[in-house]
Amino acid sequence: xxxxxxxxxxxxxxxxxxxxxxxxxxxxxxxxxxxxxxxxxxxxxxxxxxxxxxxxxxxxxxxxxxxxxxxxxxxxxxxxxxxxxxxxxxxxxxxxxxxxxxxxxxxxxxxxxxxxxxxxxxxxxxxxxxxxxxxxxxxxxxxxxxxxxxxxxxxxxxxxxxxxxxxxxxxxxxxxxxxxxxxxxxxxxxxxxxxxxxxxxxxxxxxxxxxxxxxxxxxxxxxxxxxxxxxxxxxxxxxxxxxxxxxxxxxxxxxxxxxxxxxxxxxxxxxxxxxxxxxxxxxxxxxxxxxxxxxxxxxxxxxxxxxxxx
Numbered sequence: 001x002x003x004x005x006x007x008x009x010x011x012x013x014x015x016x017x018x019x020x021x022x023x024x025x026x027x028x029x030x031x032x033x034x035x036x037x038x039x040x041x042x043x044x045x046x047x048x049x050x051x052x053x054x055x056x057x058x059x060x061x062x063x064x065x066x067x068x069x070x071x072x073x074x075x076x077x078x079x080x081x082x083x084x085x086x087x088x089x090x091x092x093x094x095x096x097x098x099x100x101x102x103x104x105x106x107x108x109x110x111x112x113x114x115x116x117x118x119x120x121x122x123x124x125x126x127x128x129x130x131x132x133x134x135x136x137x138x139x140x141x142x143x144x145x146x147x148x149x150x151x152x153x154x155x156x157x158x159x160x161x162x163x164x165x166x167x168x169x170x171x172x173x174x175x176x177x178x179x180x181x182x183x184x185x186x187x188x189x190x191x192x193x194x195x196x197x198x199x200x201x202x203x204x205x206x207x208x209x210x211x212x213x214x215x216x217x218x219x220x221x222x223x224x225x226x227x228x229x230x231x232x233x234x235x236x237x238x239x240x241x242x243x244x245x246x247x248x249x250x251x252x253x254x255x256x257x258x259x260x261x262x263x264x265x266x267x268x269x270x271x272x273x274x275x276x277x278x279x280x281x282x283x284x285x286x287x288x289x290x291x292x293x294x295x296x297x298x299x300x301x302x303x304x305x306x307x308x309x310x
Contacts, residue, residue, distance in 0.1 A: 020136045022126060022137065023262040037127060040125075042124075056106070056132065056134050059125065061118070070296075072103055078309075082103060115209070122253070123257075138263075143269045150200065151270070152202040152270050152271075154204045155207040157207075158254070159207070167252040190266060209250065216249075218275070237276075
């Protein structure tokens with residue numbers, strides 16, 4: 001091979017390596033002797049991140065600690081890395097803020113409810129993956145939402161409460177607008193996986209991310225409600241007509257932060273109720289449990305397929 005071609009290939013390989021690694025948008029971190037991930041109860045001075053997390057390729061995040069523990073048990077059995085009823089210790093046992101579990105190349109982390117909670121978790125998760133020297137990472141949020149019950153929605157882009165695909169972050173008193181697009185190819189791969197499973201309806205659509213569960217989502221059953229049912233229904237229909245297929249409270253900052261960090265990401269949520277018919281979740285416990293397992297089944301199948309285990 002000619003020297004020029006060899007050098008070009010080397011540059012391409014180096015560029016590919018950079019593109020597939022975690023990108024930190026913070027030059028100040030390089031000056032720190034130790035990075036303490038306070039809300040994880042982990043730190044670079046006390047833990048060997050490459051040894052603990054260097055083999056991670058898939059990170060699944062969700063609101064509830066119990067749901068993320070259930071997911072790690074599920075994926076362990078699916079990948080043949082554990083048995084039913086196996087014990088998976090909480091890596092973040094030193095704090096009650098978040099829970100984290102790991103099996104093989106899969107990390108499962110809880111993020112709580114709402115933009116502030118998932119934002120804090122993501123800052124420390126992204127730094128953890130960077131310090132662990134992880135590459136080719138896929139992060140998927142699995143969760144619950146509302147609009148059409150039982151359907152699984154793979155997010156194309158997260159939109160705000162005015163249906164704009166953007167996340168507003170106030171930094172030093174100034175409003176910063178960040179993109180909320182998610183990886184289109186990853187969404188298509190997940191949709192194809194759902195077709196192969198063929199167990200429940202799955203669609204790709206926009207996800208509306210709101211600042212709260214009640215007024216922000218047009219509910220009539222909160223402690224404060226200064227609009228009527230007709231106004232609520234008109235708003236939800238406008239949302240649907242704009243391409244919104246589900247509503248939740250985390251996807252905008254999730255998409256924005258993953259974009260800035262160069263991480264391939266997706267949001268996969270099941271819908272629990274039809275918001276055009278009511279506001280309260282009244283389905284039986286068994287039905288809700290089955291609904292909540294649908295994103296886990298889809299993402300679990302995707303991970304198995306990606307690892308050549310299907």
